[in-house]
Amino acid sequence: MKLKNTSLLKDKCYINGKWIGSKEVIEVTNPATGKRVGTVPRLGKKETADAIKGANKAWPAWKGLTAKERAAILRKWFTLINDNADDLALIMTSEQGKPLAEAKGEVAYAASFVEWFAEEAKRVYGDTIPAPQTSQRIVVTKEPIGVCAAITPWNFPAAMITRKVAPALAAGCTVVIKPASQTPLTALALIELAEQAGFPPGVMSLVTGNSSEIGKELCSNPLVRKVSFTGSTEVGRILMEQSASTIKKVSMELGGNAPFIVFDDADIDAAVQGAIISKYRNAGQTCVCANRIYVQKGVYKEFVKKLVAAVEALVVGDGTDKKVQVGPLIDEKAVEKVESHISDALDHKAKVLTGGKRSKLGGLFFEPTVIADATQEMAFAREETFGPLAPVFKFDTDEEVVRMANDTEFGLAAYFYARDLGRVWRVAEQLEYGIVGINTGLISTEVAPFGGVKQSGLGREGSHYGIDDYLVIKYMLMGGI
Ligand SMILES: NC(=O)C1=CN([C@@H]2O[C@H](COP(=O)(O)OP(=O)(O)OC[C@H]3O[C@@H](n4cnc5c(N)ncnc54)[C@H](O)[C@@H]3O)[C@@H](O)[C@H]2O)C=CC1
């Protein structure tokens, strides 16, 4: 990996302002080549407890800074991330596999949360409330909740970290981060830049190692007041259970199963482009990817023909190749999940229109796939595929498709293409999701409150709502006036 700034490639963790190694290490491999790109320490409970203790010790001074002083350090971090965007993107592609253009886009997206919350830090407002007695006054303040834990996934190795730590730090909290073991190098590069930006020791630490051991300490240590997690719903349940014993505040950004609906009054070409970006971004490994594509019968043939042509034009390969639009999946388990969804669909009489098997490139590459004649009985109607598989369902009426779209335990993102104003309002209001994309396949921005309903999670990230998850409300009632 040829970096301009070689200080960004770390093989140590960062705990209480010190870079810590260990005898035992975790290998980080490139999913496109299977080659080792680096190693990180295999740490556990003890180092996590040290990081939590250090975060608690650093908290009073950090929250004691003015909002403007915290904002200035966040702003410096934002500038450093942007100044090192090319290197951060190359590290990300090397450990996660996404095409460089997508990695650069994610670095900018990650930086946007740091910029946004540097600004929001100065807008944590309280209230005054008319008191019930003339001798009383009531003031409401919002205060940082305290030491926070951030546990993040491999699919967005930069943005899922800054989307949590930026609001926490802006609010005056300190943070201990546990990144995914598959993609720790991007996270550690961000920490290197945070150290350069001037965050005091203990304010932000990062631990790599045994996920469940570190997670248990983060969730059960009483000094931690908040756990913010992004990942699968299964792991989210475990973390919520583990956090219950010390009544921690939790934010959960979990799995999804996004419906993507094309009505007969849609702009079909726009809908095809929206389906491509929503389905095949990050090789389909995002929680907001279209997992089910519903097409109204009057436009079914045209849409499917155009979708197949667009999918067949996608270039699969190593993300460092500028021509590549679809990189490898993260691991063998992910490839087998896609294969299992395809074979289940074929067992239920579905038809493969393009793709349907591992790429001839071998390894973790999978052909972008479109399946026709999909039905609600098939596995992808219940489970998140998390891969480049687009199942197309045909539907007749608006009522029928809204029922099918809502028929899931998940409720993160939904999309639809339509132009009739009444239909747009009716469908948008009837969809049981935290995010609804209308005539677009790309809904992610730092200015909006990202999050799900039902079993897709709790809390919101980004937007002016995002900082509330790291604050607690206090009121002071003054008597005897
Ligand atoms: N709603 C959202 O924004 C997102 C949801 N996801 C969901 O996550 C899944 C794929 O991402 P993965 O990283 O494989 O999810 P995952 O849930 O397996 O892992 C996420 C993080 O949790 C850690 N982890 C796993 N088991 C743990 C435990 N027992 N205790 C503490 N930490 C533990 C992992 O090391 C990783 O850092 C998909 O279901 C996807 O939809 C992924 C990214 C974003």
Ligand SMILES: O=C(O)[C@H](O)CS(=O)(=O)O
């Ligand atoms: O982890 C994810 O899938 C992200 O939350 C999706 S997005 O925010 O990059 O759209």
